[in-house]
Structure formats: structure tokens, C-alpha cells
Amino acid sequence: MSHKRVFVSDSLAVLQEACISAIQTLKAADPLTALTIIVPNDLLGTQLSQEVVWAGDGYMGLRFVTLVDFAAGITEGALVREGQQRVSDAAAALIVRNLMQAMPGTGFPELAQQSRLPQFFVETMTELKHAGIRPHQLQTFGAQISPQATMYRDKMRNLFHLYDRYTDFLAEQQLVDDADLFTHSAKVVETSAEAAETVVSDGPLLLYGCIALTALQRRLIEAIFKQHDEQAEQDGLIFLPWRPGSAYESVTPVLTWLMGLGFQYASLTHSE
Numbered sequence: 001m002s003h004k005r006v007f008v009s010d011s012l013a014v015l016q017e018a019c020i021s022a023i024q025t026l027k028a029a030d031p032l033t034a035l036t037i038i039v040p041n042d043l044l045g046t047q048l049s050q051e052v053v054w055a056g057d058g059y060m061g062l063r064f065v066t067l068v069d070f071a072a073g074i075t076e077g078a079l080v081r082e083g084q085q086r087v088s089d090a091a092a093a094l095i096v097r098n099l100m101q102a103m104p105g106t107g108f109p110e111l112a113q114q115s116r117l118p119q120f121f122v123e124t125m126t127e128l129k130h131a132g133i134r135p136h137q138l139q140t141f142g143a144q145i146s147p148q149a150t151m152y153r154d155k156m157r158n159l160f161h162l163y164d165r166y167t168d169f170l171a172e173q174q175l176v177d178d179a180d181l182f183t184h185s186a187k188v189v190e191t192s193a194e195a196a197e198t199v200v201s202d203g204p205l206l207l208y209g210c211i212a213l214t215a216l217q218r219r220l221i222e223a224i225f226k227q228h229d230e231q232a233e234q235d236g237l238i239f240l241p242w243r244p245g246s247a248y249e250s251v252t253p254v255l256t257w258l259m260g261l262g263f264q265y266a267s268l269t270h271s272e
Helices: 012-029 042-054 067-081 089-101 117-130 135-143 150-172 178-191 193-201 215-229 252-260
Strands: 003-009 035-039 062-066 205-208 235-241 264-267
Touching: 003 012, 003 252, 012 035, 012 042, 012 205, 012 235, 035 042, 035 067, 042 062, 062 067, 067 178, 067 215, 089 117, 089 150, 117 150, 117 178, 117 215, 135 150, 178 215, 205 215, 235 252
Parallel strands: 003 235, 003 264, 035 062, 035 205, 205 235
Antiparallel strands: none
């Protein structure tokens, strides 16, 4: 039987205490078990790791990792076998800069000289990928723009061409950016029994503070917990900042989705 629970509180202190308590409980039950704790960013992971140490528990086998690095770990072997390579954010920005410089008549060659702009375009295209919007869909959207909005339409057309050239370049060079990692890692877990068994055998999985999960990220998480469901006594614990009301309405869809996956809801109360 799988134990999947999502703990919610509007207090980060309460969530942190609950997460540390869960780590202590799991380690007390089996000191040799490996625990993976997925966090929103490296800074929060470092802080949570330090809190565990300060609590007086020098556990071995704890891994605090961001979701994108977790996905990278899953795909590492598959990418090597397929002759593909992960491209860093810095390298992606350099690729975009070079592509912009090779697009005369668009204004991009001049804009490419601005230090932050290529990275901005990388972030934009990453968001488009996470939203499931591919270049041809952006082109369809651009075709629907009113002919009177000439400047806006031209900008959208240029963005489509840049996005299209970027995805083509990655495919031609056998490169995978961070957004594509989630698609690849989900496929690995869904189609490779060996890889899925390795992910599950890493022990209970904890997600701490991950409030904004894209469609690509949800696919990976769902694939992993489906594998966990097939293993007896595997835990999946999620600690989510949330309370009823408008303040956390952007998080509500994530909570609803998790409960749809079979997670049991548990509201944490403030310690006295």
C-alpha cells in the first residue's frame, strides 16, 4: 500500500518543522534508507539541510535537490546512450544570442548586444515549452493578430522565428535544455522499467515548498508516484504552502491535482 500525503499550512515554519519531523521518523524506522527531498531552489535546499543538522540529526543518505536537477539525474544515462547532451542556461543564452545576430531585418542583431536580453528570450521560450506551446502554435496565434496591429504582429512573428530556430538548433545539435529535460525524464520513467525501478528504489520521495508546477513537471511527478504505487510501503510526502481563500488561490490547482493522484490531505496546525 502506498502512503501518499500532502501536508498544508500557511506557515513556512510549520511546514519546515513537519518536513524535518518526517525525515526524523523515516530515518528512525530505517537509518539506511535513502531520502530525496525536492525543493524549489538550491538556497532553500541548503537552508532545510542546515535545519536538519541543527536539529541534531547528522543523517546519511539525504539528498536535497531541485526538480530540474532531479529530472537531469533520471535522464543522464538515457541522454548518453542517445548521444544527447544537456545544455546549461548560460550556453542556451549564448545560442540565442548567435541566432539573434543571424536574423537581419528583425532588430534582433542590435538587441543581441544587450547583455540580459538573450537570457530573457531563453526564459520566455522555457515558459512556452512548459506551457506546452510549440513554435507552430505560436505561428498560428500570430496569424490571428489584427492586420492593424502591425508592430505587435511583426514582433510576434520575429519571436516565432527565433523560437523555431532555437528548437531546430537544439534538435540538430542533439542538445536538451532544462524544459526538455522534464519531457525526457517523464518518458524514461514511463517507458523504462529499469529506470523506473531505480527511481523508486531511491527510497521515499518528499517535495517541500513546490507551489508552481508546470504541465511538464506534473507529468514527471505523476509518472514517479505511479511507480511508487506499485511498490509496497513506499512513501510520498508533499509539504505545500496553502490555506483556503484568495491569498493562495494560485496554489489551489496544484493541491486539487495532487488529491486527484490519491494524496491524502492533512492540514497542519501552528505549534503552541
